[in-house]
Amino acid sequence: xxxxxxxxxxxxxxxxxxxxxxxxxxxxxxxxxxxxxxxxxxxxxxxxxxxxxxxxxxxxxxxxxxxxxxxxxxxxxxxxxxxxxxxxxxxxxxxxxxxxxxxxxxxxxxxxxxxxxxxxxxxxxxxxxxxxxxxxxxxxxxxxxxxxxxxxxxxxxxxxxxxxxxxxxxxxxxxxxxxxxxxxxxxxxxxxxxxxxxx
Amino acid sequence: xxxxxxxxxxxxxxxxxxxxxxxxxxxxxxxxxxxxxxxxxxxxxxxxxxxxxxxxxxxxxxxxxxxxxxxxxxxxxxxxxxxxxxxxxxxxxxxxxxxxxxxxxxxxxxxxxxxxxxxxxxxxxxxxxxxxxxxxxxxxxxxxxxxxxxxxxxxxxxxxxxxxxxxxxxxxxxxxxxxxxxxxxxxxxxxxxxxxxx
Numbered sequence: 001x002x003x004x005x006x007x008x009x010x011x012x013x014x015x016x017x018x019x020x021x022x023x024x025x026x027x028x029x030x031x032x033x034x035x036x037x038x039x040x041x042x043x044x045x046x047x048x049x050x051x052x053x054x055x056x057x058x059x060x061x062x063x064x065x066x067x068x069x070x071x072x073x074x075x076x077x078x079x080x081x082x083x084x085x086x087x088x089x090x091x092x093x094x095x096x097x098x099x100x101x102x103x104x105x106x107x108x109x110x111x112x113x114x115x116x117x118x119x120x121x122x123x124x125x126x127x128x129x130x131x132x133x134x135x136x137x138x139x140x141x142x143x144x145x146x147x148x149x150x151x152x153x154x155x156x157x158x159x160x161x162x163x164x165x166x167x168x169x170x171x172x173x174x175x176x177x178x179x180x181x182x183x184x185x186x187x188x189x190x191x192x193x194x195x196x197x198x199x
Numbered sequence: 200x201x202x203x204x205x206x207x208x209x210x211x212x213x214x215x216x217x218x219x220x221x222x223x224x225x226x227x228x229x230x231x232x233x234x235x236x237x238x239x240x241x242x243x244x245x246x247x248x249x250x251x252x253x254x255x256x257x258x259x260x261x262x263x264x265x266x267x268x269x270x271x272x273x274x275x276x277x278x279x280x281x282x283x284x285x286x287x288x289x290x291x292x293x294x295x296x297x298x299x300x301x302x303x304x305x306x307x308x309x310x311x312x313x314x315x316x317x318x319x320x321x322x323x324x325x326x327x328x329x330x331x332x333x334x335x336x337x338x339x340x341x342x343x344x345x346x347x348x349x350x351x352x353x354x355x356x357x358x359x360x361x362x363x364x365x366x367x368x369x370x371x372x373x374x375x376x377x378x379x380x381x382x383x384x385x386x387x388x389x390x391x392x393x394x395x396x397x
Binding site: 025075081177179 | 221222224225228229269272273276277279280283284298299302303305306307308311370373374375376377378379381382383385386389390393
């Protein structure tokens, strides 16, 4: 039974409640890093990694530090500091242990701190009531991982389309951001098709 | 005097944070489902923006350069928490409607961007004016976007039904409508600016 619940959370964060195309979170990297497929993949992997870890750590911080000391109103400050420190730490560890991966992800890691999908998933985990739920930690981590995968999916689709768009003839005034938003809108319409899905 | 006026008004058109610089998209698109949401979001973001700009410009000389970003984020997060608690206490319905986008003001690029780019280099009064101006630009864009979406998506304006019996297009009130509306607003902005150049 629990497996089914976890699977539902995973599928719904990837497709139905896609962070970019349904909840409109994390648009800055979605628009900024979607010009090339390679860099989109690097950014996506970095976001999956950080979102999964951030869900794990913010859950523990909230449950074992903020709740016992009754300072839950400070969660925004705590979460953003935890995420900033986490991103810094991940950057240092990757740099020391695997220079190849660091080369690929390096420039994207500092950008992730201000990706609102990361702080968003931390706050959403609390708002979804995972703190007191059974297997809350696992649910939070899966929601973070699914959110990252959904972000990557949208980012890769967008990068693929934009690479082909380079050669297309676009009206002068639509070039750049406007055409990107129109494509994002069409993609969001397409993703609405998943909202009827029942698991 | 003219300089003060310029700092105040540049955010509205010439350096509009959303339409020209292209930052702060997430709250813009997600919150513009109705005008009242847009106005409350503007108020919240502007208060944070002005307060953090003032504080950053006050402490800029004692903040060590290499750790300034974490310090700025902490300052912003503190003001966001104040706004969040105040809204929750006095306007719980608004707090519910804006949801996670209130805590997410922390990562709104406009606020950190202005702290780093403007308040870190200018005096207190200029920083405050810059904050108000950027807030106005943000709010104006958000309100226009929200007005279009509310009319087309909910058949309402300020919560009042416009045409009785008409079934509005629900796609406008959710994510796709937000993307399309902003796309055409940006396109119109490009058109006006290109006409000006000629």
